[in-house]
Amino acid sequence: MDDRAAKRTGYPLTIPDALLNSEPMRTACATRNFAEVFRLVNRRTGSSYAVMAAAIGKMTSSRISDVIRGVRGIRGKEVIERIADGFGIPGQMLDLPPRSWEGSPESIDDPDSDHNRVPTALVDKQERAEYSDSEMPHDSEVASVDRRAFVSASAAALTVGQMPPAQLDRGRRVIQALDVMGNDSSGEIADSVGELVDHYSLTMSSMAPVEVYDELVVVRSYVNGYLKNPGAMRRYKDMNLATGWLSCLLAIAACDMGAHAAANLWCADAERRSREAGHPELAGWAMLTKSMVAYYQGRPRQSAALASQGHNATSIGMVVHAKLAAQEMRAAAMAGDAEGMDNSMRYAAKAMKRIPPSRVKLTGSFSIALADDPPYTATSLMLLGRYPEAVSATDRVIQTHYRAETRQHGENPSGYARALLIMGLAKAGTGDLDEAVSAGHAALTGSRPAWPTVVLAGKLNEVLKRDFSSARQTAEYNARYLETTGRMSSQAQPPTPCEGRE
DSSP states (O other): OOHHHHTTTTOSOOOOHHHHTSHHHHHHHHTTOHHHHHHHHHHHHOOOHHHHHHHHSSOOHHHHHHHHHTSSOOOOHHHHHHHHHHHTOOGGGGTOOOOGGGSOOOOTTOTTSGGGSOOGGGTTHHHHOOOOGGGSOOGGGSOOOOHHHHHHHHHHHTOSSSOOHHHHHHHHHHHHHHHHHHHHOHHHHHHHHHHHHHHHHHHGGGSOHHHHHHHHHHHHHHHHHHTTSGGGGGGHHHHHHHHHHHHHHHHHHHHHHTOHHHHHHHHHHHHHHHHHHTOHHHHHHHHHHHHHHHHHTTOHHHHHHHHHHHHHHSOTTSHHHHHHHHHHHHHHHHTTOHHHHHHHHHHHHHHHHTSOGGGOOSSSTTOOOOSSSOTTHHHHHHHTTOHHHHHHHHHHHHHHHSOHHHHHHTSOHHHHHHHHHHHHHHHHHHTOHHHHHHHHHHHTOSSSOOHHHHHHHHHHHHHHHHHSTTOHHHHHHHHHHHHHHHHHHHHSOOOOOOSSOO
């Protein structure tokens, strides 16, 4: 690792020395030609506009584009300092004082190190990342970020200050167990990491997203360090693939938190490890998460394109292949494409029938609900205005997959809440105000709803205020919705409901 990169273990992007010391970059920095600086970073490192904006903080990918095209400029000292910190440009090159990271490096292996706290330039960036359809990071655009910096920054990115002690302790207990097993043999730890992937995929839906994210980061950081151990070489392929699955789970948790930039970074890592291991199924799940992010941001065309990309990269018979086809169906419905929705529904149903029984998982993050209807059918019908059919389909989902005993044990409270909100939207479409509001209230009983749940709850609130503006029930639900988002705001920065059609 370059000496400069070693000093920046709390930052997700550090441009290589070869680029930093190149004549074009030195000239661009000396003249503060940020259009050229951004262009060089984009082209020479492969970093997308979204990754660059996230590294700088308090900046959007659209502004990066505007600066490169000469539409906007960079003048403020604070912004220039964030650029220096975001890319790892020494202060002297931009006529700034030496940056704080130019001092002595800290070890990222120490969980109490200040470098495991969020850098000033990174605060807010995950929640504020804004993309247009053309700006969504594609595979070829995502930066090849140094692993150590990537893990350290991701551990801090969604937590202002240090991780809560209880969550840190849970993660530490897990890695203590891994340490003991690692002393026995490298094979033991490889198998144990695989078992951890199964454990988290089954339990994360019943945990608050921020809690599972923080715990997973501790484990993921440990496994990443273990990969550098010579003893891991005998099982490197298995360990590397398991690390990719942990990144995929982190992407899902980040998506549930509304942290879109972090979700896309974790997805990129999972896709890279999928390619290295020759395991396309992992990349398929990462593409599904990226498609979900775009969907809940109200960008159906981008969501469909990502689902289609993942669908084409996987094979029929894989669970994720069927899930991607179902996601493509839901995105088509959001775009108002009834024919595309019907075609995708038929293909998803066909793909589900081709899944071998040995591959079917009925619960967990990498599962599929086997039923007469493909996943997301009720949502798709509701989006196309086929409300009575959507009510019937949602009722089948709730009765089949969210029975009273299942809800009591809390196996998937987030999934149940979303099903209730789809029912509420469908009931509102049929004119049944009381049932719509009842479903909405039931969905918001949790203490910390996931970001997609809040998006759907906000959509129901909009529909009720539009169609039943003077009703007492509407005012009561609006108060409940505002109370929920206000409570989330007091705990962490709340996710912003997307614009456009849910």
